[in-house]
Amino acid sequence: MFRTHTCGQLRLENKNETVTLAGWVQTVRKFGSITFVDLRDRYGITQLLFAESLNASLEANPLGREYVLQVSGTVNERSNKNTNIPTGEIELAVSSFTILNKSAVPPFTIQDDTDGGDDLRMKYRYLDLRRNAVKKNLELRYAVGRSTRNYLHENNFMDIETPFLIKSTPEGARDFVVPSRMNAGQFYALPQSPQTFKQLLMVSGYDRYYQIVKCFRDEDLRADRQPEFTQIDCEMCFVEQEDILQTFEGLVKRIFKDVKGIEYTEKVERMTWENAMWTYGNDKPDIRFEIKLCNLKFPSHTFPDRKDISSLVSGTGFNVFDDAESVIAIAAPGCSEYTRKQTDELTEWVKRPQVGMKGLVFIKCNIDGTYKSSVDKFYNTERLKAIADAANAKAGDLILIVAGPEERTRKAASDLRMYMGTTLGLRKADDYKLLWVLDFPLFEYAEEENRWVARHHPFTSPKPDDIGNMINNNPVIENAAEYLKHPYANIKANAYDMVLNGNEIGGGSIRIYQKELQEKMFAALGMDAREQQHKFGFLLGAFEYGAPPHGGIAFGFDRLCSILGGSESIRDFIAFPKNNSGRDVMIDAPSTIDEKQFEELQIKLNLHS
RNA sequence: GGAGUGGUAGUUCAGUUGGUUAGAAUGCUGCCCUGUCACGGCAGAGGUCGCGGGUUCGAGUCCCGUCCACUCCGCCA
Numbered sequence: 127m128f129r130t131h132t133c134g135q136l137r138l139e140n141k142n143e144t145v146t147l148a149g150w151v152q153t154v155r156k157f158g159s160i161t162f163v164d165l166r167d168r169y170g171i172t173q174l175l176f177a178e179s180l181n182a183s184l185e186a187n188p189l190g191r192e193y194v195l196q197v198s199g200t201v202n203e204r205s206n207k208n209t210n211i212p213t214g215e216i217e218l219a220v221s222s223f224t225i226l227n228k229s230a231v232p233p234f235t236i237q238d239d240t241d242g243g244d245d246l247r248m249k250y251r252y253l254d255l256r257r258n259a260v261k262k263n264l265e266l267r268y269a270v271g272r273s274t275r276n277y278l279h280e281n282n283f284m285d286i287e288t289p290f291l292i293k294s295t296p297e298g299a300r301d302f303v304v305p306s307r308m309n310a311g312q313f314y315a316l317p318q319s320p321q322t323f324k325q326l327l328m329v330s331g332y333d334r335y336y337q338i339v340k341c342f343r344d345e346d347l348r349a350d351r352q353p354e355f356t357q358i359d360c361e362m363c364f365v366e367q368e369d370i371l372q373t374f375e376g377l378v379k380r381i382f383k384d385v386k387g388i389e390y391t392e393k394v395e396r397m398t399w400e401n402a403m404w405t406y407g408n409d410k411p412d413i414r415f416e417i418k419l420c421n422l423k424f425p426s427h428t429f430p431d432r433k434d435i436s437s438l439v440s441g442t443g444f445n446v447f448d449d450a451e452s453v454i455a456i457a458a459p460g461c462s463e464y465t466r467k468q469t470d471e472l473t474e475w476v477k478r479p480q481v482g483m484k485g486l487v488f489i490k491c492n493i494d495g496t497y498k499s500s501v502d503k504f505y506n507t508e509r510l511k512a513i514a515d516a517a518n519a520k521a522g523d524l525i526l527i528v529a530g531p532e533e534r535t536r537k538a539a540s541d542l543r544m545y546m547g548t549t550l551g552l553r554k555a556d557d558y559k560l561l562w563v564l565d566f567p568l569f570e571y572a573e574e575e576n577r578w579v580a581r582h583h584p585f586t587s588p589k590p591d592d593i594g595n596m597i598n599n600n601p602v603i604e605n606a607a608e609y610l611k612h613p614y615a616n617i618k619a620n621a622y623d624m625v626l627n628g629n630e631i632g633g634g635s636i637r638i639y640q641k642e643l644q645e646k647m648f649a650a651l652g653m654d655a656r657e658q659q660h661k662f663g664f665l666l667g668a669f670e671y672g673a674p675p676h677g678g679i680a681f682g683f684d685r686l687c688s689i690l691g692g693s694e695s696i697r698d699f700i701a702f703p704k705n706n707s708g709r710d711v712m713i714d715a716p717s718t719i720d721e722k723q724f725e726e727l728q729i730k731l732n733l734h735s
Numbered sequence: 736g737g738a739g740u741g742g743u744a745g746u747u748c749a750g751u752u753g754g755u756u757a758g759a760a761u762g763c764u765g766c767c768c769u770g771u772c773a774c775g776g777c778a779g780a781g782g783u784c785g786c787g788g789g790u791u792c793g794a795g796u797c798c799c800g801u802c803c804a805c806u807c808c809g810c811c812a
Binding site: 153155156157158159160161162164171173175177178191204205206208210211214217231232233234235237239240241242243244245246295297298299300318319321343344345346347348349351478479480481482570579580581582583584585586651705706707711 | 761771811
């Protein structure tokens with residue numbers, strides 16, 4: 127045995143015991159003839175005392191940061207205790223030591239507050255992982271995983287592995303492909319998710335399946351996206367939407383309890399997709415704060431059931447509003463005293479290319495009940511008051527109004543809402559609000575191809591009421607300009623997303639399990655019978671043999687961990703993440719391969735440029 | 736595919752209007768120090784200013800190109 131205890135273990139009650147520790151040198155503090163060394167392992171830090179008797183030995187074998195050390199000695203009570211660390215009441219008076227391995231000087235400090243930048247930390251990830259801050263994140267990830275497995279196991283879910291080398295499918299994200307040597311000229315794809323396999327497991331009667339599993343999507347990355355990421359993937363049969371919502375609210379609540387010690391007792395809110403878009407301009411709204419959108423003007427075909435109040439802003443000669451497809455306001459609480467500088471900053475913010483607004487209109491609802499707006503020329507007090515009332519603004523609030531094309535304006539209003547929420551400190555880190563978003567549209571219109579694409583995926587069932595509508599109508603879009611009038615535009619999906627503090631943490635649907643409906647769906651997505659057989663013959667075949675009603679959900683494991691860990695970036699919660707360009711800068715992947723490998727695969731490169 | 740920001744010592748950064756020898760902190764090395772725990776003190780080493788080209792008497796600084804990183808848009812069923 128290299129050690130009798132860990133570096134986080136010894137306490138005052140171990141006083142006078144003879145022990146052996148092994149670990150890494152965190153710091154060396156030399157005081158002439160005595161030397162203090164902090165020894166670190168996964169469990170903590172223990173201070174070592176090298177007394178005068180070891181001086182010569184230390185000079186012969188000097189210690190540096192990150193040297194691997196084995197030390198034996200006696201546990202002493204410290205004369206000066208350190209209350210900042212759990213082992214701070216004791217120290218190990220070293221009687222003998224062995225340098226198990228030396229270390230080069232690390233390129234950055236291995237501390238909670240490292241001086242290393244992201245790039246460097248990624249390149250030396252094995253050093254970064256020694257840091258307490260990163261270790262805590264991986265521990266949290268492990269805890270989330272354990273909690274998940276415990277809950278699902280207790281609820282009769284069965285962990286079943288599914289293959290990674292599968293078949294490329296047309297819909298959805300770009301596949302990572304893997305050439306097959308034994309089947310020259312043919313390719314596997316890595317799964318974007320185990321979707322079809324888990325459905326087949328339902329057909330096989332494994333009525334509750336789960337897996338914490340890697341998924342692969344070859345798309346451009348973001349701070350919160352990785353080319354390979356992990357999902358908590360689940361499927362159940364003989365269930366309706368309500369059963370799934372209940373089961374997986376339970377899972378998330380359990381994770382809160384196990385990992386964060388939070389009893390989430392309140393009811394999980396629910397909202398239709400239409401209502402989310404109307405009220406928050408976003409299909410994953412952060413409902414921790416009250417600010418809501420006021421739809422002063424909107425296209426009637428987008429929200430056919432909503433009341434038109436555009437007369438409040440139209441017809442005063444203010445062209446920006448008169449000509450806009452949509453005009454949306456939010457009331458920022460307590461901001462009526464904003465200075466010119468502050469409002470200018472907000473204007474600049476919405477004019478950035480990412481937001482893309484031409485400008486921002488302000489109405490200050492002064493404490494004294496008067497109004498002051500940047501468009502006083504066009505709007506009298508009466509109108510301003512009417513707008514303020516519609517926006518639910520109180521005295522002391524600042525109304526921000528954006529105008530322009532519907533989609534962009536709605537997104538800008540939502541972005542602005544989130545920005546103000548953050549700026550005003552309304553998005554509190556320790557506040558968690560769960561939300562189900564329901565009744566998504568089943569289809570989206572793909573302009574380039576003039577056809578429907580599945581918003582969720584092609585296995586999602588329409589709402590029961592919409593099945594007839596789907597079966598009995600021709601999916602072909604005759605008039606591209608009026609695709610919104612096509613019966614398919616209004617079909618709702620039996621799908622649901624779970625949203626936590628403005629993040630989509632999971633999503634799923636009740637699946638199609640009837641062969642005919644599945645064929646209709648594929649046809650709606652532009653697949654003829656031949657292509658359907660080629661791509662999904664196995665699934666259609668399975669549906670001929672007693673497929674049960676089923677549905678499921680998948681949670682983004684990395685993102686869930688990052689939210690629970692209070693971080694923006696999922697990279698902090700992945701042991702070996704990839705950078706923005708999908709590179710692993712530590713092992714330098716992807717890389718070229720040997721000519722021999724190309725020959726075996728019978729593949730030739732044909733690089734552009 | 737598009738937009739923006741950045742790249743200067745091992746590391747994190749500063750660097751004025753284009754002007755003498757490019758700085759700070761930290762880390763590193765050496766010496767001193769018996770109670771530190773962000774130890775302290777003294778001394779020292781350490782630079783292809785991402786790369787290429789241009790403007791200029793003179794470029795870390797201005798211009799063009801390029802590479803890399805990050806953030807966002809498109810994309811991510």
